[in-house]
Amino acid sequence: MASPTIVKSSDDLFFDTNRDRIYVLGEGSYSQRFAKHFIEDSQEKDADHYEPIRRYATPYSDHTGLVVPELRELFEAVPHRGEQPAEMLVYEAK
Numbered sequence: 001m002a003s004p005t006i007v008k009s010s011d012d013l014f015f016d017t018n019r020d021r022i023y024v025l026g027e028g029s030y031s032q033r034f035a036k037h038f039i040e041d042s043q044e045k046d047a048d049h050y051e052p053i054r055r056y057a058t059p060y061s062d063h064t065g066l067v068v069p070e071l072r073e074l075f076e077a078v079p080h081r082g083e084q085p086a087e088m089l090v091y092e093a094k
Contacts, residue, residue, distance in 0.1 A: 006040060014067035014074075019093065020044040021053070023074055025065045028055075039065075039074065039091065056091070067093075 006013075010026035024040045037058045042050040064077040072093040080086040 006042075012065045014065070016067055016069045016093070018069040019072075021093070022050060023065075023067050025076065039076070041093070058089075 006022075006024045006026070008026070008028045010024050012023075012025040014023045015021070016023065020043065022040075022042045022044070024038075024042075026038065026040075028036060028038050028040075039056045039058060041053045043053050045051055058076070066075045067073075068075070074091040074093065076089040076091070078084070078087045078089060
């Protein structure tokens with residue numbers, strides 16, 4: 001069984017069976033005092049090993065997402081906050 005290293009606190013985790021990838025939306029520390037929010041993806045190498053591919057910093061603290069493997073896209077919902085309107089961000093899997 002694999003135990004890949006992922007963000008410190010995950011909000012959503014998806015496995016894309018078409019591409020054998022894990023997508024994680026969550027929070028990861030980049031210093032002792034600050035946290036940053038990320039989307040990470042890792043490629044399955046075999047049943048016991050995953051290799052990190054990318055880590056994307058996002059400016060949003062609420063991660064609610066959905067991966068649609070057939071579209072090769074990850075959707076992230078961003079809630080309304082103050083002057084920031086609600087929106088849907090779309091990331092293409094490459």
